[in-house]
Amino acid sequence: PEIWLEKPEGYFTPEEWEALNPPPVSTPEEIQASYTRLIQSILDNEAYKLGYTGINESVEGACNSVCTYIDTGIKKFDDEGKAFRQWRSAVWNKSYEILALVKSGEMKIPTQEELLALLPKLEIIYIS
Numbered sequence: 186p187e188i189w190l191e192k193p194e195g196y197f198t199p200e201e202w203e204a205l206n207p208p209p210v211s212t213p214e215e216i217q218a219s220y221t222r223l224i225q226s227i228l229d230n231e232a233y234k235l236g237y238t239g240i241n242e243s244v245e246g247a248c249n250s251v252c253t254y255i256d257t258g259i260k261k262f263d264d265e266g267k268a269f270r271q272w273r274s275a276v277w278n279k280s281y282e283i284l285a286l287v288k289s290g291e292m293k294i295p296t297q298e299e300l301l302a303l304l305p306k307l308e309i310i311y312i313s
Contacts, residue, residue, distance in 0.1 A: 230247070
C-alpha cells in the first residue's frame with residue numbers, strides 16, 4: 186500500500202473506486218443502492234477537491250462537512266457552504282424524480298453515465 190500526505194490527482198481510495206465502479210447488480214433495490222453510493226461519492230469528491238474532508242480526514246462525508254459552513258463570517262466558506270447545500274439538495278431532488286419515473290415505468294433505468302448527465306452541476310458563486 187501507498188501512504189499519501191495528500192491524495193494525488195487522479196488517484197482513488199478503495200471506497201471511491203468501488204462507488205465509481207460498482208459490481209454488476211440485478212435487482213431494483215441493488216441498482217438504487219449502487220446509484221445512491223455513486224451520487225454520494227460524487228458529492229463528497231467535489232467537496233474534497235476544494236479541501237474539505239469528512240470522516241477521519243477522508244473523502245467520505247466531505248460534502249456534509251462543507252455544508253456545515255453557515256454564517257462563518259468568511260465569505261469563501263459561506264459561499265461554498267451555501268452552494269453545496271443548494272447543489273446537494275438539487276442533486277437528491279433530481280435523483281428522486283428520476284427514481285419515481287423509473288418506478289412508474291415512464292423511464293428505463295439509466296446507465297450511470299446517463300444518470301450523471303441528468304443531475305444538476307455544481308456552481309459556486311463567490312460574492313466579494
